[in-house]
Amino acid sequence: MSEVVHTFTTTVPRWQPYVVPVDFAAATEEQHAAMQTTPSNKGISPYVLTLAHDPETLAVRSPLFNLIMYGKDGLASSERELGAVAASIVNRCVYCAAVHASRFTAQTKRSDVIDAIFADGLNATIDEHLQAIFDFSAHLSPTPPEATTADVRALADVGLNELEVLDLVLSSAIFGWANRLMHTLGEPIKD
């Protein structure tokens, strides 16, 4: 039986919108064009069809999201994913956390980091390098943001250069965006 998932998990649930998504067959030309690029190149999902209600924004958001999360050079992809996970913990987006924790685990071939984060949330203790990344993103995510120069200093201390810190700012910030869509417009379902 289907049930709503309320706890953090690496088993990626199905996302089910609260609103009625756009009917692909009945979509306008502008909506079709906006769905050409999809976030994480995951295809035309119920999520994309939901966002197609605002095609002007969707047409810009998908390429922006992909460039921030999957752009070349700069911060390691797994570390962008960790920034995404931290924001998703603060905003309690169970679906976002599942997707991006899974990617972190797949890329790093280690599960202990996500196990610690899902067990202890924002108080999780992880390796020093990853801790600095996780804490910075977690502190940037509340309203108003609570990150300080000490958080940025910690990133420099574990060896992140200016471009890598900028990439972390961007990947954390884009999840301030993604969480506000996924967590508020629908919910994660375990079938």
Added chain:
Amino acid sequence: MTLIETLASVRPGTALADAMEKRAEILRLSEAAHDAVVLPRDPGGLSLGLRAALAARMARQNRNAALADHYDTLVARADEPATAPLADPEATVTEPRVAEIVRHADRLTVAPRDATQAHIEALRQVGVTDADIVRLAELAAFVNYQVRVLAGLKLMGEMR
């Protein structure tokens, strides 16, 4: 120069300025996203004045005065007396549809983790369409993204 670059006022020739140059396409797309949520060609049921006022309100809730000033200029340009006061986070309205939109905008900004399906149903009850519910979520989501990019750039600038 994009709005984020203008408000961040990063000193030329610094490592941060170089890093931003490498991410110029991201800054350009961020500017295009700003236009899509605050100055869309098709605003649907969320007027340009309401969008600008809510954006200014969200910037204030995030304690970003410079960003709030930017949105205040768009509030003035829209010249909508009914929605302009909403730029102040303390302000409310009695008209049920706009009041529910403001409540949801506040939740999306301050405590998105608390959002539930009941809030979407409350919006529908007062006649907010599904398309406008998505537009409102994108507006709040974008401004909160923009706030965090600016906050991060400010901290990086202060590190020097």
